[in-house]
Amino acid sequence: MRPALDRIRVRAPGRVNLIGDHTDYTGGLALPLAIDREVVVDGIDQERPEVTLTSDQDPEPASFSLPVCSLDPIGPVWARRVAAIAAEMGRVRGFSGSVTSTVPIGAGLSSSGALGVGIALALGAGDSLTRLEIALLCQRAQEAATGVPAGVLDEMASLHGLAGHAILLDCHDMTTEAVPLPVGAQIVVRYVSHRTVASSPYSERVAACHEAETRIGPLRSASVEDVATIDDPILRKRARHVVSENQRVRDCAIALRAGDMEEAGTLMTASHISLRDDYEVSTPELDVAVESLNDTPGVHGARLTGAGFGGCVIALAEPGAVGEGWVVEAVDGAEMAGGAIEL
Ligand code: GLA
Numbered sequence: 001m002r003p004a005l006d007r008i009r010v011r012a013p014g015r016v017n018l019i020g021d022h023t024d025y026t027g028g029l030a031l032p033l034a035i036d037r038e039v040v041v042d043g044i045d046q047e048r049p050e051v052t053l054t055s056d057q058d059p060e061p062a063s064f065s066l067p068v069c070s071l072d073p074i075g076p077v078w079a080r081r082v083a084a085i086a087a088e089m090g091r092v093r094g095f096s097g098s099v100t101s102t103v104p105i106g107a108g109l110s111s112s113g114a115l116g117v118g119i120a121l122a123l124g125a126g127d128s129l130t131r132l133e134i135a136l137l138c139q140r141a142q143e144a145a146t147g148v149p150a151g152v153l154d155e156m157a158s159l160h161g162l163a164g165h166a167i168l169l170d171c172h173d174m175t176t177e178a179v180p181l182p183v184g185a186q187i188v189v190r191y192v193s194h195r196t197v198a199s200s201p202y203s204e205r206v207a208a209c210h211e212a213e214t215r216i217g218p219l220r221s222a223s224v225e226d227v228a229t230i231d232d233p234i235l236r237k238r239a240r241h242v243v244s245e246n247q248r249v250r251d252c253a254i255a256l257r258a259g260d261m262e263e264a265g266t267l268m269t270a271s272h273i274s275l276r277d278d279y280e281v282s283t284p285e286l287d288v289a290v291e292s293l294n295d296t297p298g299v300h301g302a303r304l305t306g307a308g309f310g311g312c313v314i315a316l317a318e319p320g321a322v323g324e325g326w327v328v329e330a331v332d333g334a335e336m337a338g339g340a341i342e343l
Contacts, residue, residue, distance in 0.1 A: 006045060008095075009337035012118035013038045014103035015110045015157035016187060016314055016328055017305045018166050018264075019271050020249040022279055023242055024151025026209050027172035027220040029249035031179065032153060033187070033330040034161020037104070039114040041122040043097015051086060052096040053079075057105055066092050071145060081112055084141035085119045095123060106194040108304070108311025113154025116142055117334045126336070131159040132174055146198045149206050161333035168253045172220050181330055182259040188315045190325035192289050195310030202307055205238065205279065212239040219243060241278035245271060265300025265316045272303035272313075281308030289313040296322055 013034035020030030043053065049066040055078060062079030068087035074080045078099075099118070103111040116138035125134045135155035143149055152171060160167050165178040181187075212235045213219055216226040219242045227243050230236040248267045255263035272290050276282035286304045290313050293302035298321025305314045315322055 008041070008043055008045070008097070008122050010041045010118050010121040010334065011038045011337070012041070012114040012121065012158050012334035013161055013331050014114045015154055015161070016189060016312075017153065017157070018187070018314070018316070019252045019268050019303070020153075020169075020245060021271070021275060021304070021306065021308070022205060022209075022281065023220075023245050023249070024153040024169070024171040025149065025206050026213065026242055027218060028242060028246045029220075030153050030169045030171065031166045031249050031252055032157035032169065033166045033181070033328075034157050034333050035109065035189075035328040036331050037102045037109060037328070038331075039099060039101045039103060039111070039118040041097065041099050041118040043095055043122060046094030046096050048094045049092055050094045050096075051082060051091075052094075053082060054098045056098070056100045057111075062099075066094060077145075078112075078115065081115055081142065081145045082119050084145035085116055085125075085138065086123060087144070088137050088141045089120065089123055089125060091123050097122070104191065106196055106311070107191055108195070108306030108308070109189070110154035110158065110306065112142065113138070114158050114334075117155055117158040121334055121336060131333070132156075135159050148198050148203055150197065150202070157333075159333045161331055163332050164330055166253075166256065166330065168249070177253075179253050179256050182256060182261055184319060185256075185261055185264075186317045186319045186321070187328050187330075188293075188317055188322040188325040189305075189312050189328055190289055190293065190315070190322075191312050192285050193283070193310040195307075197307050197309075200307065200309040201281075202309070205281065208235055208238040209242060211235055212242075220246060237278040237280075241274045244274055244278075248274075261300045261316060265302075268301035268303045268314075268316055269294060275304060275308055279308075283308070283310055286310070286313055293317075293322065298322070 017032040053062040138155040168177040293315040298318035302315040
């Protein structure tokens, strides 16, 4: 364990998911990148068993005693996420400091995933756990804090990012492979609308996938022929999205490795259509944004990113092709100040 009273500074990036949404919670594939928008946790260990943190995103601080026995009395929402991490870690030593963030909240870029990872590292998770173990701990904490049975995509992206690369993530065997982004590939994010996953039908989609799996077995290994045997039309559509999306992720990784941006973009747009029509997590505003990006010369493809129901769309484009939006860079995963944590 590190000595008490050390000054601690952690950065944890948000993520853009290039392709592979709503696949992680059935052990599927995704291709995210950690982006140059990040949460920074800056603080110091305290002997007094309390966590006290300010946030530049919320006037209300996170302030609670350790050990955390129940999350119920803890608020606001961000403080509950912090407390859930402390609870998962069984943390008893106090911590005080600040959280600052450049990841827009409610935009589908994993502001809360980055917060969880930043807090876990600041509280010392890296002293004894691997990056994978930290991601799983943060995922459990996220579910405890929000009640949403989300997958592990966001935490894995924040922890395993690599500059200049997307990360091919297999949520069954929990392996990651770095996929270089082609030179001249620009990823542009356009903000569309605010949403929260907790108030969305996300959990319903998770339940539908599990229901489909009781009919045809694990979706990660199901074929389109298996999917066609599901008699319930809604479950069939949900399963068809997952099975086809896993294949698009595989194909997109191959296309990017070959520097074929045209093909990668076509797959991204096909992913959006599947999320819109089969998974029904898009919105008219997201669809309009994707269409307008796809009508822009130099754009290879566009799609919503993350859970949907609002948030952002992304485009894979030639440099400078998209005027409105912000260009994101793929960066390294979360680290303590002064260099990468040894995990
Ligand atoms: C949210 C969840 C992730 C993942 C995406 C959709 O970001 O936190 O686990 O399911 O939605 O791909």
